[in-house]
Amino acid sequence: MIVLDRLTKRFGTTLAVDNLSLTVPNGSICALVGASGCGKSTTLRLINRLSEPDGGHVLIDGTDAASLAPVALRRRIGYVIQSIGLFPHWSIARNIGTVPELLGWPAHRVAQRVDELLDLVGLDPARYRSRRPHELSGGQQQRVGVARALAADPDLLLMDEPFGALDPVTRDGLQGALLDIQARTRKTVVIVTHDIDEAIRLASLIAVLDGGRLIQQGSPHELLARPANAFVEAFVGGPRRGLRLLQVTPVGERTRYGMGAEGVPIDAGATLDVALERMVTGNIDRIPVLDRATGRSGALSLTDIVAPDGALR
């Protein structure tokens, strides 16, 4: 568990981070979002002590980060940046093995771990391990960047706009890979992004920052359904808030169990945007729902999607 306790950071006279408190549960993905200069990257850098706070504490599983040696602390925490920063003069394998090597792992164990990680991030070890970074595309390089961050099996992964410089298709692929990796390894991830769609897709906890202050924190659904103020409302949704809400609401929440409908049932765990898409493309206003976990079945109508209590105004 990562606890940020009343963190404050000044640059000259400006407050980059202002009395920020936030708790990130173990095994969750937390997105720090906000406009440029809102303090989200600075907050991330306070966690692994690339920057030192002027006030407050960072507690990692109960231990004050300030009580640990910075270099040793960083070797325990994965770190991924937008500019990737692979070492251009080293092979992919050596790049990924950097931290295990620093930690004194025996060579055969490092080599084994490198291959494991290349598999995990979706790159064929035999094909890629001895290549140089410049031979890879940007997306492949960032996959290696993620593998390098995970090399010593850290419990915590910090990501500073990791997919911000990639094209939409590549970004989508890497977001999927990250979700997949997180589902398998249960890492705690803190990710900085200015892309609210990325935050909604990846995070279970979103923290909205403005002017160094934490404006609101909550699940994607909470933020979209109940934005704390106009700033959050504009930031998380703007004109697309309703559509994004569909992306974070499960079908099961609106299903009328016991009712029936024609067609191939949709899973209750799918989100409303998928159900709406099925209705639009099928020219229907009602689809069957199946809850695979409980075996219950029901139906979802267009009205159920539009109005939470099933009653139109």
Added chain:
Amino acid sequence: MSRLLRLAGRPAVWVSGAFLLVLGALPYSAGLFGALFPDLPRPLYSRASFLDLALSHAALVGIATLVVVGVGIGVGIFVTRPVGRDFAGPIDTLTAVGQTFPPTAVLALAVPAMGYGGAPTVMALIVYGLLPVVSATIAGLNAVPRAPMQAADGIGLSPGGRLLKVELPLAAPVILSGVRTSVVLNIGTATIGSTVGALTLGSPIIEGLSGSNPAYVIQGAVLVGLFAVAADLWLDELERALT
């Protein structure tokens, strides 16, 4: 094997071969220079063997280069660290002044303190050769891309580890080009060491100039020239191997 073959086609190999050939053939060239300069009573330099001159010349430049590389890269590293950043300006000025100082003046000042011979020559070469190495080291380290440096810090390399594993390897080609300039400069500059009694390939040149013996000047100049070009080409090979 294919590596050796590739090397055989390199100019560095050819020029080194030419240097060794001239060095080996000169002692037997009294007839040639006698024919070219019939008025000269002694057309071939004979106060010391050309081999001894070349070895001594190489040793003086080699010692000076070791010091220049050690001190130059050290200073370059120091002024690019947070602790030494304030010294970057003054150091830059100091090394530039060192280079504007004529080497003969350094010799004249060093002789009273160090006596005649090799020591003041090495001193002058060090002062003269520092600038290219210091400025290349600073330029090379400053040109290391930001991203790998940020990543190095973020994943837990210590400042020293980052310097050795990331910064110096990435700056190496630029630093080496500075070393190359320094070495070539000093192979030429070392010849004036013979004015204060050091044994160098400049000895025939100096004696030829003072004794109106153009044959001596040619013999020394050709060897120095080939030596400098060969050294330049070999360091160029090394630079390429690093990039």
